[in-house]
Amino acid sequence: MDQLKKVWRFLRSMKFAVILLLILAAACTAGSVIPQGQPTAWYTEHYAQQAAGAVMLLGLDDVFHCWWFVALTLFLCLNLLLCSVLRFPALLRRMREGFTPARAIAAWDWAPLAKLEGEPERLFAKLGFHSVRSGKMAVHLPDGNSGAAEGTEADEAETDRVEADGAETDRVETDRLKAAESADGRPVRYAVKYKAGLWGAWLCHLGMLVVIAGFGLGQMFKSEYTVYGVPGQTKPVGDTGYELTIDDFSIALRDDDTVDQYTSEITVTDTAGGEQLGGSASVNAPLSLFGMKFYQNSTGWAATLETWKDGKKLQEDLLCAGEYAAIADLEGLAVVFNAFYPDYAEDESGQPVTLSSALKNPGYLYTIYYHDQVVGMNVLTAGEKITVEDYEFIFRDPQPYTLIQVKRDPFRYLAAAGGLLVLCALILAFYLYPRELWAVQDEDGVWCFGGRSAKAGLLFAEEIGRAWADLKKEEQSDGK
Amino acid sequence: MGSDRFLQVENGLFTAVMVLYLAAMVLYFIFLAVKREKAGKAAGYVMAAGFVLHTAALVTRGIGAGRLPLTNQYEFATSFAWGICLCFLIFLWKYRFQALGAFVTPVIFLIIGYAAMQSREVRELMPALRSNWLGIHVSTAIISYGAFGVSFAVSLMFLLRRNMKDSAFWQEHIPDERKLDAISYRAVSLGFLFLTFVIITGAIWAERAWGSYWSWDPKETWSLITWIIYALYLHLRLSRGWKDRSAAIFAVIGFLCVIFTYIGVNTLIPGIHSYA
Numbered sequence: 001m002d003q004l005k006k007v008w009r010f011l012r013s014m015k016f017a018v019i020l021l022l023i024l025a026a027a028c029t030a031g032s033v034i035p036q037g038q039p040t041a042w043y044t045e046h047y048a049q050q051a052a053g054a055v056m057l058l059g060l061d062d063v064f065h066c067w068w069f070v071a072l073t074l075f076l077c078l079n080l081l082l083c084s085v086l087r088f089p090a091l092l093r094r095m096r097e098g099f100t101p102a103r104a105i106a107a108w109d110w111a112p113l114a115k116l117e118g119e120p121e122r123l124f125a126k127l128g129f130h131s132v133r134s135g136k137m138a139v140h141l142p143d144g145n146s147g148a149a150e151g152t153e154a155d156e157a158e159t160d161r162v163e164a165d166g167a168e169t170d171r172v173e174t175d176r177l178k179a180a181e182s183a184d185g186r187p188v189r190y191a192v193k194y195k196a197g198l199w200g201a202w203l204c205h206l207g208m209l210v211v212i213a214g215f216g217l218g219q220m221f222k223s224e225y226t227v228y229g230v231p232g233q234t235k236p237v238g239d240t241g242y243e244l245t246i247d248d249f250s251i252a253l254r255d256d257d258t259v260d261q262y263t264s265e266i267t268v269t270d271t272a273g274g275e276q277l278g279g280s281a282s283v284n285a286p287l288s289l290f291g292m293k294f295y296q297n298s299t300g301w302a303a304t305l306e307t308w309k310d311g312k313k314l315q316e317d318l319l320c321a322g323e324y325a326a327i328a329d330l331e332g333l334a335v336v337f338n339a340f341y342p343d344y345a346e347d348e349s350g351q352p353v354t355l356s357s358a359l360k361n362p363g364y365l366y367t368i369y370y371h372d373q374v375v376g377m378n379v380l381t382a383g384e385k386i387t388v389e390d391y392e393f394i395f396r397d398p399q400p401y402t403l404i405q406v407k408r409d410p411f412r413y414l415a416a417a418g419g420l421l422v423l424c425a426l427i428l429a430f431y432l433y434p435r436e437l438w439a440v441q442d443e444d445g446v447w448c449f450g451g452r453s454a455k456a457g458l459l460f461a462e463e464i465g466r467a468w469a470d471l472k473k474e475e476q477s478d479g480k
Numbered sequence: 481m482g483s484d485r486f487l488q489v490e491n492g493l494f495t496a497v498m499v500l501y502l503a504a505m506v507l508y509f510i511f512l513a514v515k516r517e518k519a520g521k522a523a524g525y526v527m528a529a530g531f532v533l534h535t536a537a538l539v540t541r542g543i544g545a546g547r548l549p550l551t552n553q554y555e556f557a558t559s560f561a562w563g564i565c566l567c568f569l570i571f572l573w574k575y576r577f578q579a580l581g582a583f584v585t586p587v588i589f590l591i592i593g594y595a596a597m598q599s600r601e602v603r604e605l606m607p608a609l610r611s612n613w614l615g616i617h618v619s620t621a622i623i624s625y626g627a628f629g630v631s632f633a634v635s636l637m638f639l640l641r642r643n644m645k646d647s648a649f650w651q652e653h654i655p656d657e658r659k660l661d662a663i664s665y666r667a668v669s670l671g672f673l674f675l676t677f678v679i680i681t682g683a684i685w686a687e688r689a690w691g692s693y694w695s696w697d698p699k700e701t702w703s704l705i706t707w708i709i710y711a712l713y714l715h716l717r718l719s720r721g722w723k724d725r726s727a728a729i730f731a732v733i734g735f736l737c738v739i740f741t742y743i744g745v746n747t748l749i750p751g752i753h754s755y756a
Contacts, residue, residue: 419680455665
């Protein structure tokens, strides 16, 4: 039973979160340094045998999808969830009961951060505290001054512990409160601002959970397809039941021949209902139709391959670079259109290159297979033809094709909402965290100020001191 | 005035900025080494002048290039140095201690020196970079990295503070360790908030441009690693044993991650951010 309790405590502890984050950071480092998704042969070729073995054994060739990376992420989610659930009651209690003059003054070390005669509300207003509560409290101000910084540092450590363990802090404060609640009747002013900021770290953890959940669900349920072709072609969008027609594809060039924009005009048809929707998709401006997003993803070159035999055209195929045509007339004969060079030339080693992206001297790199045996491979230029036995092949009409990526990820909004929540929570945690300011009147009628904040208490103490000094200066100049 | 003229002016301004930052660094060293208060004050004015000219240089380049000057190694490096200078001046104004400059100016000078070594050629943007998100994403990165630069300098100061003889000069001009720790925390908070914003805006932009808001691209991954390192810093500060010295060491490591994310990833690891 004790062992179970220990495991339970460990699973929800910050120590576990820190260990997980460190391992995840190390895994991310490995994933960014080791090329991902390569075949095994690549690692054995580029790394020492033992290193390549370790990469494959640990799944470092695909770190971000391997089981242990997913397991670590799930453990992090569990830790965040447990931490959030268990801290919730303590935070709620602190929100309801934690911000009272009695608690604040009881936890005070009685070191005044500022002293003011007359109306204390002036300093409250100067520091942005507008709802000031007034009353009387049983307090005893000692003569000595133990130092402002010490007091606020103690406060900071105390509120920091709220983040770590709310229950402990409450216990400490309650003990001090008893000491402060003996009868007396000294005038007191108290104000608190940004109470909601207490939830900053908690909401940040919740936001992280939502982000991870959105990302994970997206990975599981998103669908992704690619459709490519030249204007006039209609192709199915995977198994969605929709068809995509490429109406037009244009590449806008600048004066220096660099690409300004790629734009595809497309029409999507619901094959079941016949409904058609269309529009243009360009880089950075995807098109949303039928709950799917259509991205202008890539482009390349396509060409028409003519196959002739005995002076008769057997077939005509429109091929994008990388595609092949099986020749129906002879089983096992196929022509692969490997690559296209719009401004073809050969470099010093005889390798094909293109001198520019302009269509000046088209060159078609092809390979011909017959029953998986290479029977021909070369670069064909305009006007040339390939002859294999009785067959002749001609490439013509090169034209750019467009590649449209089609995506549907219903959980991306969940991830976005999580991200927004994290951002808002960080603003709460770092800038709108709770600050308390109080003033107690001493025997001479002077108001002694104290304050504490959930973060950076030392700097808040200085802020109070600066506001006090500014106030005095202003009042002196007004008096003059 | 033609765009080439603007770029020539920017070239001159950039050189002047380098000279001013160098002068400020020397003055800050004199301030600390010889304990001359006037040198510290003068260094502050020189830094402010350098910042004004730096801003003018960035604006001039933006006009000359006809776009935001945030798209290549040179432009981001000079903007990065500008971001650190901006955060430094804000922290200087808020916490009022000149000695911070002696630790920040070398960082600024190194980064602007790196910028000086990069090509200043203005190129047209590739379609993926032609987005309004570019300005939001990169400008928030500048603020984030700038704040982390300040936290790095403050943390270095913290780590060296213990080795300094506790003279009246140090007591007057260098805050005690607790305050340095608090200031470093404020700088990390600012940087962390903006880094989160950087990652979120980057994800939104990536979703629009590449169809995927997270692709485990090396730049994305290293941004996440940096985010994790600073998240660890923030969590470990809550543990008593990690406050102060250990936190300062973590802030230094965090900034090294920032530098690697910016320079190392671009130069050593290929990815879809390789143009940056």
